[in-house]
Amino acid sequence: MKEIKIETERLIVREVLPEDVDGFFELDSNPNVHTYLGNRPIQTKEEARKGIEFIRQQYIDNGIGRWTMVEKATNSFVGWTGLKLMKETVNNHINYYDLGYRLVEQHWGKGYATESAIASVNYGFEVLNLDKIYAVAAIGNTSSIKVLEKAGLIKGEVIEFWGHDHYWFEISRKK
Numbered sequence: 001m002k003e004i005k006i007e008t009e010r011l012i013v014r015e016v017l018p019e020d021v022d023g024f025f026e027l028d029s030n031p032n033v034h035t036y037l038g039n040r041p042i043q044t045k046e047e048a049r050k051g052i053e054f055i056r057q058q059y060i061d062n063g064i065g066r067w068t069m070v071e072k073a074t075n076s077f078v079g080w081t082g083l084k085l086m087k088e089t090v091n092n093h094i095n096y097y098d099l100g101y102r103l104v105e106q107h108w109g110k111g112y113a114t115e116s117a118i119a120s121v122n123y124g125f126e127v128l129n130l131d132k133i134y135a136v137a138a139i140g141n142t143s144s145i146k147v148l149e150k151a152g153l154i155k156g157e158v159i160e161f162w163g164h165d166h167y168w169f170e171i172s173r174k175k
Contacts, residue, residue, distance in 0.1 A: 004067055006123060008115045012070045013081060016055045020068050023077025024048040027104050036138035037102075038162055058084065064128070066100060069116050071107070079103035081116035083124050083133065090136070091159045091168050097124055099135040099169075101147070108143070117151035125173045132173070136166040 058065030153169035
């Protein structure tokens with residue numbers, strides 16, 4: 001993977017590092033964070049380490065994976081964001097780029113998800129030269145739906161994903 005460092009107004013977006021384990025544990029051990037993710041929060045830091053290793057392996061295998069968000073003002077771990085190459089078929093699409101983000105609860109409502117989603121979309125179109133970017137959001141997750149819409153993605157049909165109904169979103173590069 002090409003080294004990633006994106007700066008937004010309030011965030012530094014960079015590759016996920018093993019040193020992010022405490023932030024990943026705080027993020028993914030919180031049941032509130034997992035409300036729309038199958039309600040399976042992690043229980044140990046070892047699970048957080050494995051999650052980081054999984055993402056870092058995607059960098060090797062696919063040239064891309066999710067990125068860590070750090071708050072510039074405090075150097076605090078905010079969560080993860082970015083694009084992921086989806087190799088399994090979802091909604092009749094395969095080998096597509098999925099936009100995602102997940103934030104530590106104390107950073108909810110600050111606009112960081114939107115800020116990072118916009119930066120990720122721009123990276124996808126300007127650096128990776130993608131034609132389309134996709135995303136899914138659980139029907140009840142109004143906050144995530146708003147983030148995707150603010151980032152320019154268009155809400156499409158309802159699909160089953162992870163055993164629940166989600167909206168399918170997409171955005172095309174402007175020609």
